[in-house]
Amino acid sequence: GENVEQHPSTLSVQEGDSAVIKCTYSDSASNYFPWYKQELGKRPQLIIDIRSNVGEKKDQRIAVTLNKTAKHFSLHITETQPEDSAVYFCAASSNTGNQFYFGTGTSLTVIP
């Protein structure tokens, strides 16, 4: 199956700075790449996603970039705020296998 790796596992930034989280995937057939924010014991919340026919997508302070050739995609959060502190997961899915795999997670702390 798909192998999704995520880095870094922990990330601390000062309020107002940017945060970048990167993921790589192994299955070249993967074509859907969402990012989730999860609080402990709660369901993941979709914050942004990108499909393989797009290289970049932005929604206010959040953006995602995709490099299909290198098989990696990244989450960019600008002007970070304390409420952005959470665990973030990337995921990948393909049309062929119809599985849905998560990365290992990044614990983001925004320091006021």
Next chain:
Amino acid sequence: GAVVSQHPSRVICKSGTSVKIECRSLDFQATTMFWYRQFPKQSLMLMATSNEGSKATYEQGVEKDKFLINHASLTLSTLTVTSAHPEDSSFYICSASQGSVGSGNTIYFGEGSWLTVV
């Protein structure tokens, strides 16, 4: 948006017994459902993918006879943990979609279920 309901939210069972967790799509037909297990401070690990009316596809290392998955209707999938042991204690979460996620269908998550085996 679409709603996926998961029950129970918390369950405690004795070692050696079985426990069933239900995942329901309330306002759409879920042709595909996914079951995940998440240990504290770890990622969501895909256990199996189930398509309505067919046998679930289990990930490598997941025991089919221990984690029974049934997806008998387009709105309900169940996960039964048989002969539970303390090491099965975890957060279990389901998700559902109307079709292939890679084809553009959105995936919706249940609230999750905390299982504690004593």
